[in-house]
Amino acid sequence: MNRATGIVVLLATVAVQPASARQTVTFRGKIHVAGRGPLPSQMKVRLGPFGTHVPNDGGFFAGAIPAETRSIALEVETGSPKWVVRYPLGPVAVPRDSAFVTDVIIGPSIEETLARAYAVENALLREHLKGAGLQDSLVIAALDGIRREFQDRTHLEAAALREAATRQNERLKEYPRLATAFEAYDIKAHNIRTAFTYILEPAFVSGAAFGVLRNAILEYNVAFESLRTQRKDFENVVHERWEGERVYSDVVGFMNYALATVHEGQVLPLNDLLPDINRVLRGQLNGGDAKRLRDAVTARVQTAVRDLDPLLKELGRLKDVALLRLQEP
Structure with missing residues (x-):
């Protein structure tokens, strides 16, 4: 080879x-x-x-x-x-x-397979020892002893084992941050769909219902901004910490789909309808104009929700694929 x-x-x-x-x-x-x-x-x-x-x-x-x-x-x-x-x-x-x-x-290769297995076990043992209250120096000493034994038994280079263990530990530190942002966006995007489906009509006449709809939008915007502002950092982290183009491609694919296809294509237009709903609620239009605006908003929401359904299903699938790929050794 x-x-x-x-x-x-x-x-x-x-x-x-x-x-x-x-x-x-x-x-x-x-x-x-x-x-x-x-x-x-x-x-x-x-x-x-x-x-x-x-x-x-x-x-x-x-x-x-x-x-x-x-x-x-x-x-x-x-x-x-x-x-x-x-x-x-x-x-x-x-x-x-x-x-x-x-x-x-x-x-x-056999060497790579063994190094990956060692890295996973090393990371799990590190967390277990720290959870047991051992001092950092004792944890390091214990892990070094295990590494030496593993090296003697497998004849793998110490540098390769250290590199594999370091990479796995760094992945474990970064994964929760990515998973939290991905899950939050997926959940809040689904909440937007639910809110506009069931709260829209009451929101035209009830301040409380309008508040629920507005809060769903605000919470979605927080999740969206979190994903948008961390996107470049996430790309760099995955590129540096995870090996293989497939992992990077799946993570970037999810973020592209979320920020472009779902947000720009469907959710952003729904956000823009909130001022019109508020105008009807506050009685800022006369009867005929209010009805026409209400009907127009309702029609746009119904179309958007219908178009959003398959996109959210694909969003969830892409999220699951990306997170599973990030968890692979």
Whole structure:
């Protein structure tokens, strides 16, 4: 494995036709991730000297090779030096049936897997020891002892273990901040929908109902501003503390959807209706004008709520995906 470039190689002997031959067959394969995890976002498959191919979103790839090829050197470039091919090991036989799909399984290296496991256990033990009231010096001494034993048993470098443990501890510190902001926005956005659905009509005639509607908007605005103002910081934290583009993409995807699609597209126009509702409530318009404004506001709210429903469902899904990804070792 080339650890500098993140290329994992299966060495093989390739028996090929003379260069003048034109007959080819199609070699088909599918990339799987051990443990059924997500595929790396950047992958390339090189079929010996016969070309490089980019798998589709499902991990499938195909390429033409000379018909008399018996086995082939298959390389998978993942963009990360910590990934290796788990299966097959060694030369990849070319199936007689060109429709056959060869499975290729990739995953974190043994060293990376052990380092991740150590990092998680280290973080949990640190919290347990601190919760038991041990002084920081005693906690550090205990963790150092465990690290040395783990290193002796696994032959992993101490620096790699320290790096993994530090990264996991930093993630544990940052995760609650991200989760709180994400959950708060999701909840308050749903509350806006509920308030306009059930409180709008009473708000035209009742100051108390209008106050409930206004408070729902104010609470939403607090959650929105929290997410908006921390967005850049969240992006930087995830980029620095979490490995992999998939985590970063999922977190940024949730925030983009929340701030642009949900807020700018649907919630902001609802916010702008509050002054009109207040005008009707305070009797600032005559009977005919008040009724027309009330009907217009009601129609706009009904349309907005109907359009908002599927967006909130997708918002919740994106939030759950982002938070689950942030909790992965």
